[in-house]
Amino acid sequence: MSSETRQILTTDGIPLEVSLKKAERKNKIKAFLLVAPLLLFLLITYIFPIGDMLLRSVDDKMVTEMLPKTFKSMEDWDGNEMPPEEVFEAFYLDFQKLVEEKRDGKLSTQLNYTKNGFKSILKKLRRKAKNFEEGNYKEQIMAVHKRWADVEYWRAIKRRAPAFTSSKYLKGMDMYKNEEGKIVSVEEDRRIHRVLWLRTLEIAFFVTLLCFLMAYPIAHLLATLPMKYSNLLMICVLLPFWTSLLVRTASWMILLQQQGVVNDFFVMIGLVADDNRPEMMYNKTGTYVAMTQILLPFMVLPLYSVMKTISPSLMRAGKSLGGTPFVTFWKVYFPLTIPGIGAGCLLVFILAIGYYITPALVGGASGTLISNQIAFHMKSTLDWSFASAMGLMLLAGVLAIYWIYNKLVGIDNIKLG
Amino acid sequence: MLNNQQFVRFDKVDKSYDGKVLVVKDLNLDIAEGEFITMLGPSGSGKTTCLMMLAGFETPTNGEIYLDSNPISNIPPHKRGIGMVFQNYALFPHMTVYENLAFPLRVRKVSKDEIDKKVDKALSMVSLTGFENRMPGQLSGGQQQRVAVARALVFDPAVVLMDEPLGALDKNLRESMQYEIKHIHESIGVTVVYVTHDQGEALTMSNRIAVFNDGKVQQLSSPDKLYEEPVNSFVAEFIGENNTFGGQVTNFSKEKCKVKLDDGSEIFANPITVKSNGDKTTVSLRPERALINTKEKMDNNFKGKIEEVIYHGDHTRVRLNLLGNKEFILKVPNSSANMDIKLGNQINVSWNSHDARALDPK
Numbered sequence: 001m002s003s004e005t006r007q008i009l010t011t012d013g014i015p016l017e018v019s020l021k022k023a024e025r026k027n028k029i030k031a032f033l034l035v036a037p038l039l040l041f042l043l044i045t046y047i048f049p050i051g052d053m054l055l056r057s058v059d060d061k062m063v064t065e066m067l068p069k070t071f072k073s074m075e076d077w078d079g080n081e082m083p084p085e086e087v088f089e090a091f092y093l094d095f096q097k098l099v100e101e102k103r104d105g106k107l108s109t110q111l112n113y114t115k116n117g118f119k120s121i122l123k124k125l126r127r128k129a130k131n132f133e134e135g136n137y138k139e140q141i142m143a144v145h146k147r148w149a150d151v152e153y154w155r156a157i158k159r160r161a162p163a164f165t166s167s168k169y170l171k172g173m174d175m176y177k178n179e180e181g182k183i184v185s186v187e188e189d190r191r192i193h194r195v196l197w198l199r200t201l202e203i204a205f206f207v208t209l210l211c212f213l214m215a216y217p218i219a220h221l222l223a224t225l226p227m228k229y230s231n232l233l234m235i236c237v238l239l240p241f242w243t244s245l246l247v248r249t250a251s252w253m254i255l256l257q258q259q260g261v262v263n264d265f266f267v268m269i270g271l272v273a274d275d276n277r278p279e280m281m282y283n284k285t286g287t288y289v290a291m292t293q294i295l296l297p298f299m300v301l302p303l304y305s306v307m308k309t310i311s312p313s314l315m316r317a318g319k320s321l322g323g324t325p326f327v328t329f330w331k332v333y334f335p336l337t338i339p340g341i342g343a344g345c346l347l348v349f350i351l352a353i354g355y356y357i358t359p360a361l362v363g364g365a366s367g368t369l370i371s372n373q374i375a376f377h378m379k380s381t382l383d384w385s386f387a388s389a390m391g392l393m394l395l396a397g398v399l400a401i402y403w404i405y406n407k408l409v410g411i412d413n414i415k416l417g
Numbered sequence: 418m419l420n421n422q423q424f425v426r427f428d429k430v431d432k433s434y435d436g437k438v439l440v441v442k443d444l445n446l447d448i449a450e451g452e453f454i455t456m457l458g459p460s461g462s463g464k465t466t467c468l469m470m471l472a473g474f475e476t477p478t479n480g481e482i483y484l485d486s487n488p489i490s491n492i493p494p495h496k497r498g499i500g501m502v503f504q505n506y507a508l509f510p511h512m513t514v515y516e517n518l519a520f521p522l523r524v525r526k527v528s529k530d531e532i533d534k535k536v537d538k539a540l541s542m543v544s545l546t547g548f549e550n551r552m553p554g555q556l557s558g559g560q561q562q563r564v565a566v567a568r569a570l571v572f573d574p575a576v577v578l579m580d581e582p583l584g585a586l587d588k589n590l591r592e593s594m595q596y597e598i599k600h601i602h603e604s605i606g607v608t609v610v611y612v613t614h615d616q617g618e619a620l621t622m623s624n625r626i627a628v629f630n631d632g633k634v635q636q637l638s639s640p641d642k643l644y645e646e647p648v649n650s651f652v653a654e655f656i657g658e659n660n661t662f663g664g665q666v667t668n669f670s671k672e673k674c675k676v677k678l679d680d681g682s683e684i685f686a687n688p689i690t691v692k693s694n695g696d697k698t699t700v701s702l703r704p705e706r707a708l709i710n711t712k713e714k715m716d717n718n719f720k721g722k723i724e725e726v727i728y729h730g731d732h733t734r735v736r737l738n739l740l741g742n743k744e745f746i747l748k749v750p751n752s753s754a755n756m757d758i759k760l761g762n763q764i765n766v767s768w769n770s771h772d773a774r775a776l777d778p779k
Contacts, residue, residue, distance in 0.1 A: 316474055317507035319494040321521035322572065328495070331520070335511045 050395070057389035060165035063110050066103065067094045071161040079155050087154070088137040092129065099126055115156035121145045168389035173197075193373065193390075200370040203287055203359075204352035210292045211299040211348045212341065219303035219340070224312065237300050245294065249361045252290040256281040256362065282364025290358045295351055299344035306340030342409045350398050370394060421485065424450035424608055425471065425576060430480035432466050432632075440466050442632040444480070448610065453602050455611045455619040458629030459655070467629075468578050468612050473497050485575065495524075500569030500577040504584050506561045508553040514540070514564050515549035521572040539567040542601060559590045566598065576608045583618065595621055616656050620644065628652050644703075649690060650776040653701040660707070660745050662700040666775065669694045673716075673770050676700055680741030685716045685770035690777045697778040704746045706772040709735075709758075715767040721745060723762050733758065739766060 008016040064071060069090035077083045098104040104126055111118035121144070128144045142149040159177070170176050170183060174191040178184050185191070218237065222230050240248060255261045263277045272278060280286055310333065318328030356371040363369070370390065377387040425448035432441040441463040448454050456464035469475040471482060473494030481488045489497055500521075508517050518536045527535070540546050543563035553561055562582060569577050579598070583591045599622050602609050613619055619626050620640040628635045628643065628651075636643060636652045647653035650661070662684065668675035674688040676698060686700045708715070721739035732748050735758055739745040747766065749758060757764070 311505060311507065313503045313505060313507040314509060316472075316494070317501065317503060317509075318520070319474075320472055320497075320499060320501040320578075321524070321568065322495050322498070323520065323524045324495055325493075327524055332509055 050392075053388040053391055056385050057168050057392055058164045058166065059385060060160065060167075061163045063107065063160040064163045066098055066107050066110075067091065067157070067160075070094050070157065074158050074161060077158070079151075079158060082138075082149070082151050083154050085136070085138045088141050091157075092132065092137045092141065095122075095125065096129060099129070111157065111160070114160055115153060117147055118153070118156070121147050121153070168386045169393065171386060172390045172393050193370075196368070196370045196373055199284075200353055203284065203291070203367075203369060204349050204355075207288060207291045207295060207352045208299075208345050208349045210288065211296050212345060214292070215296055215299035215303055215344065216337075216341075219300050219307050222300070222304045223307035223310070234304075237297055240294065241297055245357055248294055249290055249358045252286070252293070253281060253362055256286055256289065281362050282367065284363075284367045286362035286364070287359045287367035287369075290362050291352060291355060294358060295348045298347045298351060302343035302347065303337065303340040306337050306343075310336050338409065342405065346402070346405055349401065353398060353401075354394055421450040423447045423483070424452075424485055425610070426483040426486075427467070427471075428481050428483065430467075430470065430477045430482060432463070432470060432475065433478045439478075440632055441470075441477075444632075444634065446627060446634060446637065448608060450608055451606045453599070453609045453611065453622060453624045455613060455623040455626045456629055457613060457616060457619040457626050457655075460614060462629040463632040464612050464627075464629040465580060468580055468610060471576075471610065472499055472501050472578055498572075498574050500572065500574035502562075502565045502569045502577065502579040502582045504581045506553070506565040506582075506585075508561055508564055508568070510553055513550050513552055514545070514556070517553065517564060518568050518571050521568065525572060535571055539571040542570070542604075543567045543597070558586050559594060562586065562594060563597070566601065570601070570605070570607065574607070576610060579609065579611045581613050582611075583613075583615075591618070598622065620656075628655060630655070646689075647701065647774065647776070650699045650701060650779050653774065653776060654779075658704050658746060660702045660704060660742065661779070662702075662740060662742060663778065664698060664700065666691045666694055666696045666698055669696075674775060676775060678740055682719070682740050684719075684740070684773065686773040686775040687771050688775045691775045698775045699777065699779050700773050700775050702768060702773045704734075704748045707745075707747055707766050707768040709747060709749065709764050709766055711765075711767050713767070716770045717773065718765060718767045720763050721766050723758065723760055723764060726758055726760060737764075737766065 010016055010019045012019075067090075070087065073086045073090040074083065077087060095104065095107075098107055104122065108119045108122040111122070125141065125144050125148070128140075132140050147153050159181075167177065172193055174186045174193050175183055176186060218233070222233055222237070224230075225233065253260075257263070258277045258279060258281075260281075262280065263272070266272045267274050267277065280289070314332055314336070315328055318332040319325065323331065353369075354371050355369060356375060359367055359369045360372050360375070363372070371394070374387045374390045374394075377383045377390070425446075427444045427446040430441060430444040431439055433439050444463075444467065446467075456467060458464045466475060470477050473489070473492065477490060481490055483489065484497065484499075509520065512520070515536055518539055519532050522532045522535060536549070537546070540548065543566055545560060545563055545567065548556070548560070548564075553564065556564065562585075565582065566579075569579075582598075583594050586594060595618055598609075602622075611619075611622065620643075623640055625637060625639055626643050627637045630651050636648045638646075643652065644657055647656060653659050654661070662676070662678050664676040664678040664684075666674050666688070667677045667683065669688060669691065671688070673685055674691060675683050676686050677683050684700065686698075691698045719739060721737035723735055724738050724743065725736035727734040727736075730751070732750050735747040735749055736743075737745040737747060745766075
């Protein structure tokens with residue numbers, strides 16, 4: 001409201017805006033209270049864990065806290081030559097404190113991550129340090145082992161100074177920071193994660209494509225058949241939803257294994273020889289087949305809900321105007337289903353990209369995905385920060401896809417039902 | 418008329434959806450070129466089914482439909498070249514008005530310039546010039562309907578079908594659209610087959626009306642004939658207002674017959690479907706044909722008691738109890754001569770036997 005316009009007052013003389021705000025405040029509070037439990041729930045179960053994951057994936061405080069004096073004294077050291085006496089003294093003091101608290105084992109594990117060879121020289125240092133004399137720690141420490149006189153090892157310690165690190169993310173992409181602080185790829189034969197990322201994208205993409213190709217006709221049938229048939233078909237589509245994921249995957253194992261039903265059938269009709277049964281499980285094929293079947297309903301339902309709203313008279317109109325059935329489908333029907341296609345594809349792709357149980361059971365070595373690797377680090381190596389980092393990379397990937405989708409199709413066009 | 422009188426021909430067409438019930442029974446109907454014909458009937462009477470068969474979305478179970486003497490049962494809808502306007506407009510919601518109108522031209526591979534010209538012409542015909550780039554969702558119901566009409570006409574089809582196109586519009590808009598469609602028909606001379614259940618719409622717009630009931634054409638004639646001379650009691654009842662008396666023919670002659678009513682009184686009527694004495698009949702009389710306190714000489718004169726008076730502005734509707742019919746309606750023009758219309762009064766009612774049509778019993 002510009003200053004020139006007169007302020008409108010209510011009959012009681014209160015400015016209208018104030019009165020309106022007052023009247024609506026109660027409703028706003030009510031609305032907020034209704035939303036509050038969900039908000040709290042989301043906060044506790046979603047935002048907080050993800051935040052924690054983010055922290056954990058970059059957290060490198062452990063070493064920072066174990067060697068506070070050392071890192072402080074290293075601030076002025078340029079890392080070109082051997083560090084000065086103060087650094088050695090500080091390191092000695094920090095280390096002695098850790099030995100007293102019996103935490104030196106942890107330090108040696110951590111430093112060994114950064115550079116191999118720390119374990120033994122730290123052990124030796126602990127033994128010898130008992131007899132150290134005061135003063136001139138540099139020489140005393142360097143005398144313990146020749147590696148202590150190697151500047152490389154001191155640089156390795158300095159690299160652990162920051163409280164945060166990106167090393168887990170780099171590791172997730174088969175990269176690391178070398179001694180000069182440059183980011184480089186690991187040797188070709190040790191790259192395992194890139195293959196997994198690519199395979200995850202590839203499988204998610206093709207599963208989405210397969211789901212789309214199969215779901216489109218089904219959804220169309222569902223939307224156009226008379227009620228009594230479409231209900232039955234709908235139950236068939238939903239039936240997998242009512243069965244446990246594990247059971248469904250297990251039944252695919254029964255079907256696809258070499259002595260399984262599908263192979264038996266192929267042999268029976270003479271498609272393949274009995275002694276040459278194809279492997280359809282513990283590889284990509286198994287992952288494709290099982291994941292497509294399991295994710296199919298997620299494609300059918302959004303498509304169906306969109307197709308249901310398309311009036312059949314539109315197709316009729318298209319035909320009466322002279323469009324062949326195909327032209328009418330392509331120019332009229334298909335564009336109207338794009339919101340459903342977008343929703344279905346996004347849903348299936350996002351679910352597929354983080355799929356875990358099915359590839360773990362039927363995927364074998366060549367059919368596992370990145371999430372299996374994440375689970376492996378969470379359960380077996382207990383490198384939770386690495387698992388968190390990869391989890392977040394996955395999340396970032398999903399968000400990126402969402403962003404691209406929004407740019408291409410527009411998120412407002414999405415229709416989930 | 419020099420036009421082809423059998424431009425569209427339904428020849429003994431039957432249609433059944435389930436193999437048990439015939440929705441359309443032995444339909445024979447000729448539609449002349451350039452004619453505006455309306456299929457009128459209650460819902461479920463088979464009129465829309467006929468339209469769908471003509472458009473090609475339903476196939477006749479038996480019989481054949483001819484378009485310009487060519488059988489079309491085996492021609493798919495998109496090759497028939499018949500324009501259609503749907504009840505819910507069926508505009509393509511993702512296309513602009515221009516693209517909607519260009520669709521039938523594009524699929525016919527018309528050149529870009531020609532498309533522009535034709536779309537322009539069609540839009541100006543429905544007075545929507547300047548709306549090319551609007552989406553259908555941004556238009557009002559009436560505008561959408563006009564776009565739908567323009568789209569059905571833009572590719573110069575030989576026949577345009579309209580399936581209750583005005584059903585979704587409000588009353589005023591519906592009336593102005595009726596005139597608009599009528600004028601478009603008159604100016605371009607296209608053959609129009611129009612389906613509606615609104616008799617007012619049918620009467621104002623059509624050259625001829627086919628009244629459908631129970632899968633059959635009950636009467637096919639011009640609007641005035643349909644109203645003045647219904648051939649059976651369904652048509653009489655369905656079109657306009659109607660007073661009826663049930664009775665039995667007692668004194669039959671070709672020009673005039675006497676009908677003994679259920680309450681014992683006798684009236685004179687015009688025999689239409691009755692053939693001889695003793696036939697059961699329903700006598701139908703239009704409300705405006707019965708006069709009160711008239712000085713004219715008429716052969717039916719009776720006294721009735723006024724049960725209800727409803728003021729309508731230009732006329733007054735009077736409900737009488739007459740000859741045992743408590744629902745007898747009169748329309749009294751609003752003029753100073755009729756002042757003694759008061760509840761409970763007895764008044765004289767007269768009509769000519771010619772206007773009382775003795776039809777089939779209900």
